[in-house]
Amino acid sequence: MKTVEIKLGERTYPIYIGVSLTRIGDYLRERKFFGKVLIITNTTVAKLYGDMVFDSISRAGFEVSITKIPDGEKYKTLETANSLYQVCMEKKLERNSLIVALGGGVVGDTAGFVAATFMRGIPFVQVPTTLLSQVDSSVGGKVGVNHPKSKNMIGSFYQPVMVYIDISTLKTLPEREFNAGLAEAIKYGIIRDKRHFSVLERDLMKIKSLHLERTEYTVWRSCQIKKWVVELDEKESGLRAILNFGHTIGHAIESATNYKTYLHGEAISIGMVCAAKISKELNLLNDMWVRRIEKILVRSGLPVKHNLKVDKIIKNLIFDKKVLDGKVRFVLTNGRPGRTVIRDDVPEEVIKKVLEGQKEGTE
Ligand SMILES: NC(=O)c1ccc[n+]([C@@H]2O[C@H](COP(=O)([O-])OP(=O)(O)OC[C@H]3O[C@@H](n4cnc5c(N)ncnc54)[C@H](O)[C@@H]3O)[C@@H](O)[C@H]2O)c1
Ligand SMILES: [Zn+2]
Structure with a gap:
């Protein structure tokens, strides 16, 4: 315990x-x-x-x-x-x-x-x-x-x-629901803790087969990271926004599909890969980390590609309630998992390019 x-x-x-x-x-x-x-x-x-x-x-x-x-x-x-x-x-x-x-x-x-x-x-x-x-x-x-x-x-x-x-x-719990939860656990590694991310990479299959000790550890570490954020910013006036890594595009995908196609964690999985790739486009993250982020999500059984019209996602980005002053805010990875930065100046072409690249059927 x-x-x-x-x-x-x-x-x-x-x-x-x-x-x-x-x-x-x-x-x-x-x-x-x-x-x-x-x-x-x-x-x-x-x-x-x-x-x-x-x-x-x-x-x-x-x-x-x-x-x-x-x-x-x-x-x-x-x-x-x-x-x-x-x-x-x-x-x-x-x-x-x-x-x-x-x-x-x-x-x-x-x-x-x-x-x-x-x-x-x-x-x-x-x-x-x-x-x-x-x-x-x-x-x-x-x-x-x-x-x-x-x-x-x-x-x-x-x-x-x-x-x-x-x-x-x-x-x-149905496997699909379990995987959706894993997406949030992986998110904690990316926003706060490179070690947690590496441990998840190592233990993923054990966790997926519900190895009790490893699953308990994952839940505990995730709660610890959420604790750190919540204690510093209980009412989301600043830092707590980092919990929205992957959620800017994730939410847009959820609303573009009327919350019917993807579970929340699945949409967030696609959103996290997009956020990692946007980080790369802005020279914040190297290719190795992008690949590792994508790979752990794929191994988790989560989708990393969408089958939507990119314009539809973009339109829904703007209606997200986390938009401040008409600007779309992105939580991005700065250098490696564990380091985040919030940016509201991501050019629309970059968002479009990344979303096009994540369309099903594209390499
Ligand atoms: N308050 C927050 O900070 C916060 C953060 C993230 C998400 N949310 C909200 O959480 C909700 C999603 O939660 P969720 O993913 O747990 O979905 P959910 O509550 O719909 O549960 C998923 C499915 O699993 C079933 N289920 C639950 N426990 C089970 C078990 N042990 N065995 C078998 N079936 C079980 C449920 O009946 C349901 O069908 C959304 O409404 C989202 O907005 C809130
Ligand atoms: Zn979430």
């Missing part, structure tokens, strides 16, 4: 990595929680882990109930949040009640948003069950839902009181 502590003054909380869902009730007790508990999960995860978590919390003496939302990004909405407020009221949750978000990023973001807003905020625990949510979305306190016109448009910064990660839940 490994622990990472996110130190944010009175909002400080631990991330437990490599713990078992069957013991979550004891952890809640040890951390002196009391009051009612509402587990929010989805229909898929409930079948796999709902009883396990319910029984553990119940055995520890809590008054606990469980509610399910439908599975899918399209349910990350205010309507779902509203139906959850309804449940919170029916169960008579109070200010000291606890919400436990059991599932991937969709459940975590939605349940976290409900916790942030119900009675102006009640405590919540993240129990992420996808690789993406374990290395990324459960840590850092971004919670929210989608607006029909824009993803993640309604939300808040609201930190959980604990993150509880059972690596063995990944055994039931």
Whole structure:
């Protein structure tokens, strides 16, 4: 078992990595929680882990109930949040009640948003069950839902009181979802830690076959890097933007395809290769590093090429909400993994050239 502590003054909380869902009730007790508990999960995860978590919390003496939302990004909405407020009221949750978000990023973001807003905020625990949510979305306190016109448009910064990660839940995760999570883990290596990147290159196949110790290490190291960023810039006023490496083009690809063709991690994989190649075009990165970045993503089973019209991607770049003053901001690699630079002066021809080069069917 490994622990990472996110130190944010009175909002400080631990991330437990490599713990078992069957013991979550004891952890809640040890951390002196009391009051009612509402587990929010989805229909898929409930079948796999709902009883396990319910029984553990119940055995520890809590008054606990469980509610399910439908599975899918399209349910990350205010309507779902509203139906959850309804449940919170029916169960008579109070200010000291606890919400436990059991599932991937969709459940975590939605349940976290409900916790942030119900009675102006009640405590919540993240129990992420996808690789993406374990290395990324459960840590850092971004919670929210989608607006029909824009993803993640309604939300808040609201930190959980604990993150509880059972690596063995990944055994039931579909491979495609697992690979998508790997993309974010690889991203941490590229933005912050050359050694983490090399370790991932070395251990990739072990991680993909769910070697528990190596997977636990990967989640732990990813959480440590996210910790470093979040502690310095909780509300994304500066440094936290480096977490968007690969996301400028990744988001444009996601919205150009109406979020239907690629999983987030897959779009980000293409985006990271593009960011590496843009870095090269601007003489920031050499060919060896570009090839290594591309290779680890391919070995992960992730796409690095797209099948879209380049103009369509470019059009969507401009609508990204991370655009400042009409300029498109790119997180780029400066020299080698571990060194990043943010640039808003990348010439459109360079973006186009790189996107053309990443079209399927081109060498
Ligand atoms: N808050 C943040 O900082 C942040 C960061 C990155 C992404 N996100 C958000 O996270 C969401 C994506 O999260 P995700 O990739 O976890 O997707 P997801 O929550 O949709 O989960 C993916 C699929 O896996 C299923 N699943 C979950 N755990 C499982 C398990 N252990 N075994 C079998 N199936 C399982 C889910 O039911 C779902 O069908 C997006 O909405 C994105 O905006 C938030
Ligand atoms: Zn991401």
